[in-house]
Amino acid sequence: DPGLDLVLERIVDVPPEPVWSAWTIPEQLKKWFTPAPWTTIDCEIDLRPGGIFRTTMRSPEGEEFPNVGCYLEVVRNERLAWTNTLLPGFRPSSGSSATPCDSFPFTAVVSLEPHGNGTKYTALVIHGDEEGRGKHEQMGFHEGWGKALDQLVALVKKV
Secondary structure, three states: OOOOEEEEEEEEOOOHHHHHHHHHOHHHHHHHOOOOOOEEEEEEEOOOOOOEEEEEEEOOOOOEEEEEEEEEEEEOOOEEEEEOOEEHHHEEOOOOOOOHHHHOOEEEEEEEEEEOOEEEEEEEEEEOOHHHHHHHHHOOHHHHHHHHHHHHHHHHHHO
């Protein structure tokens, strides 16, 4: 739904398996997840439906932003879905933290499809209302998620 969802779709020149690893191994995710000059300083992953997906981002000014979500779907090398509306164990979130992303609930779905020697990468971020979608877009969704994907690809090519 274009009124509620944001999409980043790209063909990248690395296969799905290392892209999956970059998304699911905390030490790898910390190296690319936040668009520079921001950094991801901490990450916890319990890779199963109901498991935790937690990151802490640091701004260039040194301010820290913890984010906690819950995995909804995990299909190795194909699909990863999580939401910030639930805490681990599918417990509803109170949305009471001061994290900017908590101001709009969303569900993210990253899909990986083999494409020649590379991957068709699709990030779909589903919002509950147009206001939330608008906030996320104004925060720089396309630029930020695009830059993070570039960082992921660069990391995978080094590994």
